[in-house]
Amino acid sequence: MYESFFGLKEKPFSMTPDPRYFYPSAKHTDALNHMVYAIEERRGFVVITGEIGSGKTTLSRVLFQKLDRRTKTAVIRNTQLSAKDLVAQTLDELEIPYKPSSTKAGLINALNEFLVEQLGTDSNVVLLIDEAQNLKPNVLEEVRMLSNLETEREKLIQIILMGQPELKSKLWLKELTQLRQRVTLHYHLAPLDEPESAAYITHRLHVAGANGTPLFSSSALPKIFQYTQGVPRLINGLCDRALLTGYVNESKTIDAGIIAEVAGELPSLTDEPISA
Ligand SMILES: Nc1ncnc2c1ncn2[C@@H]1O[C@H](COP(=O)(O)OP(=O)(O)OP(=O)(O)O)[C@@H](O)[C@H]1O
Numbered sequence: 685m686y687e688s689f690f691g692l693k694e695k696p697f698s699m700t701p702d703p704r705y706f707y708p709s710a711k712h713t714d715a716l717n718h719m720v721y722a723i724e725e726r727r728g729f730v731v732i733t734g735e736i737g738s739g740k741t742t743l744s745r746v747l748f749q750k751l752d753r754r755t756k757t758a759v760i761r762n763t764q765l766s767a768k769d770l771v772a773q774t775l776d777e778l779e780i781p782y783k784p785s786s787t788k789a790g791l792i793n794a795l796n797e798f799l800v801e802q803l804g805t806d807s808n809v810v811l812l813i814d815e816a817q818n819l820k821p822n823v824l825e826e827v828r829m830l831s832n833l834e835t836e837r838e839k840l841i842q843i844i845l846m847g848q849p850e851l852k853s854k855l856w857l858k859e860l861t862q863l864r865q866r867v868t869l870h871y872h873l874a875p876l877d878e879p880e881s882a883a884y885i886t887h888r889l890h891v892a893g894a895n896g897t898p899l900f901s902s903s904a905l906p907k908i909f910q911y912t913q914g915v916p917r918l919i920n921g922l923c924d925r926a927l928l929t930g931y932v933n934e935s936k937t938i939d940a941g942i943i944a945e946v947a948g949e950l951p952s953l954t955d956e957p958i959s960a
């Protein structure tokens with residue numbers, strides 16, 4: 685509702701992980717490069733952890749846009765599933781036909797045949813599991829079995845496990861030692877620092893059609909960082925509310941006062957700004 689008041693084409697701080705709004709911070713770029721490298725070099729197994737709302741799902745969407753057209757991708761975002769469901773969903777994603785009555789071993793066979801065929805045509809296959817911190821240990825063990833699909837020379841499927849920091853502790857469970865040993869690369873996505881947070885806000889405003897006049901005053905930007913500690917989802921929530929308040933108050937510029945006022949109304953933020 686406030687878009688035209690601020691001269692914007694659309695809302696700049698929506699909560700959806702839209703790749704159009706992707707801001708390539710040094711950390712996000714680094715995480716992306718790690719994933720692209722691991723896939724292209726067929727390194728097998730990558731783990732990406734990151735704080736809640738730090739941009740993991742967004743990264744997964746950007747990653748798929750960056751991959752070579754011949755790379756086939758399977759994405760699993762619903763992680764409340766059994767080991768057999770995991771394999772079946774992977775087949776569905778890769779459009780591999782199978783009989784509903786197939787056993788898990790039958791499904792794995794179908795996958796293996798498909799992967800060998802892909803290798804013959806020089807295609808690479810990626811399985812990305814988002815929210816992997818929710819996978820049950822026996823399902824994680826199944827993921828390890830899938831990562832075992834290989835020829836003498838290379839991995840047939842590249843697997844990316846993405847999740848909140850608990851994923852890392854889960855991988856340290858004794859029963860998952862073998863899985864942990866297969867992880868060739870782990871990257872932890874940290875929140876943005878203060879200059880990156882300011883650049884992130886400017887970037888999103890620009891994509892939403894801002895004409896260059898700063899909508900957030902120079903005192904508002906450090907305040908936003910203090911309240912959100914650079915977590916993109918928290919920045920979005922705070923900035924969206926601040927723009928709405930600016931609109932209601934007919935104020936074209938958002939200053940530190942508006943930020944402090946709306947931050948107090950957002951339960952996800954701390955009551956007091958953490959001092960810089
Ligand atoms: N680099 C970025 N560029 C643009 N927007 C981003 C970036 N990182 C995060 N966001 C935005 O922040 C919000 C949260 O991002 P996302 O959903 O990707 O986080 P997440 O790490 O997957 O969160 P969760 O831990 O809840 O799964 C989204 O609105 C997304 O658009």
Ligand SMILES: [Mg+2]
Nearest residue numbers: 740741814815
């Ligand atoms: Mg996510």
